[in-house]
Amino acid sequence: MEMKATNNSIGMPLLGFGTLIIGAAETISATRDALEAGFRHFDSAERYRNESEVGEALQAGLAAGGIARKDIFVTTKLWNTNHRPERVEPAFEASLNRLQLNYLDLYLIHTPYAFQPGDEQDPRDENGNVIYDREVTLLDTWRAMENLVDSGRCRAIGLSDISLKELVPLYESARIKPAVVQVEAHPYLPETELLEFCKEKGIVFLAFAPLGHGMRPGPLEDPVVLDIAERVEKTPAQVLLAWALQRGTALLTTPKSPARARENFDISSLPEDAFNEISRIQTRQRFNQVVKTGVPGFIAKGN
Numbered sequence: 001m002e003m004k005a006t007n008n009s010i011g012m013p014l015l016g017f018g019t020l021i022i023g024a025a026e027t028i029s030a031t032r033d034a035l036e037a038g039f040r041h042f043d044s045a046e047r048y049r050n051e052s053e054v055g056e057a058l059q060a061g062l063a064a065g066g067i068a069r070k071d072i073f074v075t076t077k078l079w080n081t082n083h084r085p086e087r088v089e090p091a092f093e094a095s096l097n098r099l100q101l102n103y104l105d106l107y108l109i110h111t112p113y114a115f116q117p118g119d120e121q122d123p124r125d126e127n128g129n130v131i132y133d134r135e136v137t138l139l140d141t142w143r144a145m146e147n148l149v150d151s152g153r154c155r156a157i158g159l160s161d162i163s164l165k166e167l168v169p170l171y172e173s174a175r176i177k178p179a180v181v182q183v184e185a186h187p188y189l190p191e192t193e194l195l196e197f198c199k200e201k202g203i204v205f206l207a208f209a210p211l212g213h214g215m216r217p218g219p220l221e222d223p224v225v226l227d228i229a230e231r232v233e234k235t236p237a238q239v240l241l242a243w244a245l246q247r248g249t250a251l252l253t254t255p256k257s258p259a260r261a262r263e264n265f266d267i268s269s270l271p272e273d274a275f276n277e278i279s280r281i282q283t284r285q286r287f288n289q290v291v292k293t294g295v296p297g298f299i300a301k302g303n
């Protein structure tokens with residue numbers, strides 16, 4: 001069964017390309033390669049400091065491929081230093097400009113942590129500790145996000161790096177319910193409770209790091225995954241991406257070469273016994289610590 005083309009209720013292709021890529025040239029070539037391989041869902045963020053390159057690659061790729069804007073799904077994220085309600089719309093407009101778009105398919109609050117407002121994305125005190133902003137709640141920020149949907153320039157809004165405990169009260173108070181929750185998820189971090197809540201409420205669960213950020217050891221080298229890959233004649237990455245789709249999540253992956261883009265887009269479903277074997281893996285490991293402090297890993301300084 002081909003799985004990649006399926007869209008969910010908000011028109012998001014389930015197989016997404018993530019743009020957390022170090023280097024301008026690398027961002028442009030990987031984004032072009034992804035578009036060419038068939039990816040139509042692109043995940044970016046103000047924090048990745050490469051929205052301009054993503055925008056440039058998308059513009060060129062759409063023109064070259066005769067692809068319409070409406071045929072791609074583009075997401076970006078509000079950074080922690082812009083949680084004050086009056087900063088949300090300017091941050092959104094700045095992202096749209098850099099991406100060369102006039103509307104966004106999805107805008108996410110990147111993390112539930114508010115940092116000191118300002119241009120410094122990573123504000124620290126003299127001891128190197130993050131300076132948080134205690135004057136704004138997540139709901140205050142959410143209200144400003146809702147206004148963006150009202151304005152017609154943002155089709156859907158959601159949250160990232162959020163726990164079920166934080167999501168439930170926000171969900172209950174929200175006038176416009178979160179359409180998407182983006183969190184780390186893979187066989188070592190299945191986030192089953194959060195996934196169940198999302199399914200019950202019709203929220204898209206969007207898994208990042210479905211290959212465990214490519215860390216080794218990690219899910220890409222798990223003996224169960226390696227064994228299944230051999231049995232079904234797919235690569236370990238294809239097995240992990242298929243598992244993510246088959247359990248009802250959308251996913252983001254970041255291939256950085258044309259061959260890997262084709263590999264990661266060529267996903268077909270696993271036999272049920274193989275799917276169940278992966279679901280039974282007991283190893284538990286979180287690879288990204290962003291949920292603890294709001295500071296994501298894997299951001300190159302000055303990128």
Ligand SMILES: NC(=O)c1ccc[n+]([C@@H]2O[C@H](COP(=O)([O-])OP(=O)(O)OC[C@H]3O[C@@H](n4cnc5c(N)ncnc54)[C@H](OP(=O)(O)O)[C@@H]3O)[C@@H](O)[C@H]2O)c1
Pocket residue numbers: 017018019020021043044110160161182183207208209210211212213214215220235237238252253254255256257260263264288290296
């Ligand atoms: N919300 C958040 O806080 C947050 C945090 C992190 C990421 N994200 C989003 O999620 C996206 C995906 O995350 P991710 O890039 O960590 O996901 P991932 O797909 O789990 O990991 C990517 C890593 O896997 C390797 N890889 C990719 N395809 C492979 C293949 N076919 N075989 C073997 N290795 C392969 C890559 O290695 P090479 O480098 O060697 O190519 C890369 O290092 C990001 O781009 C970003 O958009 C969001």
